[in-house]
Amino acid sequence: MPKFAPKLSELKKEFEEKPSLLKGDYPDKELFDTPVEFRDGNWCYPAKPEIVEDLGFANPRKWAPTDDDWKLPDGWEKTIKDGMKDRLERFRSFKLFLDTCVRCGACADKCHFFLGTGDPKNMPVARAELIRSVYRNDFPLAEKILKGFSGARKLTPEVIKEWHMYFHQCTECRRCSVFCPFGIDTAEITMMGRELLHLIGVNNNWILGPVSNCNRTGNHLGIEPHTFVQNVESLAEDIEDLTGVAIEPTFNRKGAEVLFITPSGDVFADPGVYTMMGYLLLFEHIGLDYTISTYASEGGNFGFFTSNEMAKKLNAKMYHEAKRLGVKWILGGECGHMWRVVHQYMDTMNGPADFLEQPVSPVTGTKFSNAASTKMVHIAEFTADLIKHGKLKLDPKRNNHLKTTFHDSCNIARGMGMLEEPRYILNNVCNTFHEMPENTIREQTFCCGSGSGINTEEYMDIRLRGGFPRANAVRHVKETHDVDSLVTICAIDRATLPALMNYWNPGVSVYGLHELVGNALVMEGENKRTEDLREDPMAGFEDEEDDED
Amino acid sequence: MLNLGMNKEAVKLIRDNRREVLEQWHSRVLSFFPGKMQSATPIAQALDDGLGNILDSFGTTPETLGNALAGVVRILAVQNFPPSRAMSLFFELKSILQKIAPGTSYKRQIKQKDWDEFQTGMEHLTLEAFDSYMAHREKIYQLKVEESKRQTFMMQRGAKA
Ligand code: SF4
Numbered sequence: 079m080p081k082f083a084p085k086l087s088e089l090k091k092e093f094e095e096k097p098s099l100l101k102g103d104y105p106d107k108e109l110f111d112t113p114v115e116f117r118d119g120n121w122c123y124p125a126k127p128e129i130v131e132d133l134g135f136a137n138p139r140k141w142a143p144t145d146d147d148w149k150l151p152d153g154w155e156k157t158i159k160d161g162m163k164d165r166l167e168r169f170r171s172f173k174l175f176l177d178t179c180v181r182c183g184a185c186a187d188k189c190h191f192f193l194g195t196g197d198p199k200n201m202p203v204a205r206a207e208l209i210r211s212v213y214r215n216d217f218p219l220a221e222k223i224l225k226g227f228s229g230a231r232k233l234t235p236e237v238i239k240e241w242h243m244y245f246h247q248c249t250e251c252r253r254c255s256v257f258c259p260f261g262i263d264t265a266e267i268t269m270m271g272r273e274l275l276h277l278i279g280v281n282n283n284w285i286l287g288p289v290s291n292c293n294r295t296g297n298h299l300g301i302e303p304h305t306f307v308q309n310v311e312s313l314a315e316d317i318e319d320l321t322g323v324a325i326e327p328t329f330n331r332k333g334a335e336v337l338f339i340t341p342s343g344d345v346f347a348d349p350g351v352y353t354m355m356g357y358l359l360l361f362e363h364i365g366l367d368y369t370i371s372t373y374a375s376e377g378g379n380f381g382f383f384t385s386n387e388m389a390k391k392l393n394a395k396m397y398h399e400a401k402r403l404g405v406k407w408i409l410g411g412e413c414g415h416m417w418r419v420v421h422q423y424m425d426t427m428n429g430p431a432d433f434l435e436q437p438v439s440p441v442t443g444t445k446f447s448n449a450a451s452t453k454m455v456h457i458a459e460f461t462a463d464l465i466k467h468g469k470l471k472l473d474p475k476r477n478n479h480l481k482t483t484f485h486d487s488c489n490i491a492r493g494m495g496m497l498e499e500p501r502y503i504l505n506n507v508c509n510t511f512h513e514m515p516e517n518t519i520r521e522q523t524f525c526c527g528s529g530s531g532i533n534t535e536e537y538m539d540i541r542l543r544g545g546f547p548r549a550n551a552v553r554h555v556k557e558t559h560d561v562d563s564l565v566t567i568c569a570i571d572r573a574t575l576p577a578l579m580n581y582w583n584p585g586v587s588v589y590g591l592h593e594l595v596g597n598a599l600v601m602e603g604e605n606k607r608t609e610d611l612r613e614d615p616m617a618g619f620e621d622e623e624d625d626e627d
Numbered sequence: 628m629l630n631l632g633m634n635k636e637a638v639k640l641i642r643d644n645r646r647e648v649l650e651q652w653h654s655r656v657l658s659f660f661p662g663k664m665q666s667a668t669p670i671a672q673a674l675d676d677g678l679g680n681i682l683d684s685f686g687t688t689p690e691t692l693g694n695a696l697a698g699v700v701r702i703l704a705v706q707n708f709p710p711s712r713a714m715s716l717f718f719e720l721k722s723i724l725q726k727i728a729p730g731t732s733y734k735r736q737i738k739q740k741d742w743d744e745f746q747t748g749m750e751h752l753t754l755e756a757f758d759s760y761m762a763h764r765e766k767i768y769q770l771k772v773e774e775s776k777r778q779t780f781m782m783q784r785g786a787k788a
């Protein structure tokens with residue numbers, strides 16, 4: 079039973095005090111009879127026909143959610159029903175989650191989209207009901223078992239519109255599942271919902287664009303290998319200017335011990351690039367024998383937001399490249415959904431990677447037995463181990479100009495259970511770490527509001543609503559501890575939290591964990607440091623003062 | 628800057644009945660939301676704080692009031708309801724005060740002149756709220772531009788170099 083599942087007495091209390099579908103506070107008539115309304119700010123641009131075609135996805139055409147007619151393909155109802163049947167057979171969890179829910183309501187107020195919009199259709203139980211109601215209609219056996227509160231529904235274009243809207247107001251964060259007495263994971267229902275929508279060409283350009291780029295060039299932005307190399311080299315030059323330390327990363331080098339893969343946002347986007355500088359400094363500091371691939375040049379996997387098959391295809395390049403280069407194991411950078419895929423799916427999707435070795439830290443000798451099957455280690459585990467063994471020379475005072483808090487990325491905290499390592503590192507590289515309130519961190523962390531491929535600009539209104547619970551928790555530490563720096567270990571967080579902070583908590587900046595590591599690392603032969611990796615002045619290291627070290 | 632000439636009698640009425648005024652105002656604002664925002668949510672709590680701040684800043688400095696106003700409008704400006712509903716914020720407050728004024732009639736307790744002055748104050752505030760609403764909408768557009776710039780940071784850097 080999940081750790082946070084409520085006790086019976088609590089459930090009773092919740093049931094009596096809180097609005098619930100079961101009590102009829104939201105009569106399902108009202109719930110499902112209010113038609114969805116697409117207007118600016120609440121829909122993502124649909125995928126361009128050429129992208130859909132290029133990927134071999136269904137129904138390429140020009141359309142928009144605001145159109146009356148979505149130009150669904152002939153026989154789309156059958157496609158959805160067959161697709162549902164197929165998935166019910168293939169994925170046991172999907173069937174189990176549809177059948178098991180008792181509508182106790184424990185998940186209802188746990189979703190950041192419900193909390194941020196007040197829209198009852200954003201209660202996880204209602205989200206699942208979007209599919210369940212159709213399932214009941216079309217799979218009569220289930221109807222017999224489920225004497226439901228809501229009647230079965232016919233599949234109509236209106237239902238599809240509702241699915242599109244509400245499966246894009248779920249970031250697949252799994253917060254709801256933590257509180258469900260049965261561990262029902264609405265994120266998986268959303269994944270199935272989105273897969274089904276893809277079968278009839280109801281999609282999102284922000285997801286399919288990067289998928290297509292990844293498919294072609296290996297990374298989201300479609301950066302060609304030479305540009306990728308130029309970017310990393312230019313960051314190495316910045317490091318040299320700033321610290322005097324010359325770093326020469328290698329690319330596609332056969333025979334390196336470790337292949338390093340990180341989300342490409344770290345190579346081209348602000349503030350991800352500063353995190354990349356942190357990795358480069360760290361690897362130089364310990365003399366790691368590593369290489370970076372220009373083919374497996376993306377840790378992220380937006381395929382994961384389309385279909386199981388596409389996720390598998392895009393993920394495969396990690397092992398392909400590890401094999402081609404003959405490395406011993408893979409080290410992965412700071413990312414959220416990349417780790418969900420690696421941790422939960424890679425081994426069965428594209429493994430076993432028996433051509434790799436169980437990862438061993440070349441510096442400390444630690445065997446990463448948790449990565450024995452995937453052969454891929456998370457950078458936070460790797461760095462925490464280095465610190466634990468006293469292998470890093472760190473000066474946490476170099477981050478004294480930042481007052482920090484830490485945002486647990488959903489996929490790292492809930493998806494792979496990594497809670498302590500980032501905190502351990504943060505406490506060793508800065509002196510000013512303050513936790514946000516307990517019910518908003520660790521397993522109970524609130525999503526950034528932009529995960530699962532909805533971090534597109536035209537969707538900003540929804541993102542700002544969904545991100546409110548997270549922002550509100552940051553506001554709390556901002557007010558109580560003057561926190562001005564939100565540290566994350568996810569590339570989507572680094573891309574999207576700056577806007578969320580700028581709107582709700584102006585004055586709070588977003589950092590990657592390894593950027594702070596990079597600030598704190600005392601490198602051999604370095605120049606006197608007065609600025610951090612962003613070239614912002616460090617506190618207490620001003621030029622005129624004597625060296626405080 | 629807000630120049631509200633907020634009527635002293637009205638401010639006193641609000642101070643004396645703060646809890647009741649806030650409770651009712653809060654509840655009305657929560658019903659702006661489709662499905663009515665539940666009171667245990669972070670949004671509802673932030674609105675409770677924010678509306679309370681507005682009430683407390685009546686009769687203080689225009690700056691305090693302006694900040695308090697922005698705190699609430701920031702929340703309203705990203706919601707799924709039309710601006711007209713968000714802007715009815717102070718109409719709601721006015722009607723609550725009318726009902727809460729002790730005795731049978733508001734006018735019997737507070738002179739017509741004071742009441743008129745209070746009305747004018749609420750109208751001014753609505754205009755200020757409108758400006759703040761638009762400023763927040765513009766900020767959202769700005770966030771979008773900044774976000775796309777950040778996403779192509781290295782490309783732009785390359786282009787400049
Ligand atoms: S998903 Fe779980 S917590 Fe939510 S209503 Fe169903 S049984 Fe209860």
Ligand code: SF4
Binds near residue numbers: 188190191205255268
């Ligand atoms: S997975 Fe997250 S976003 Fe989706 S319904 Fe559950 S809590 Fe909400």
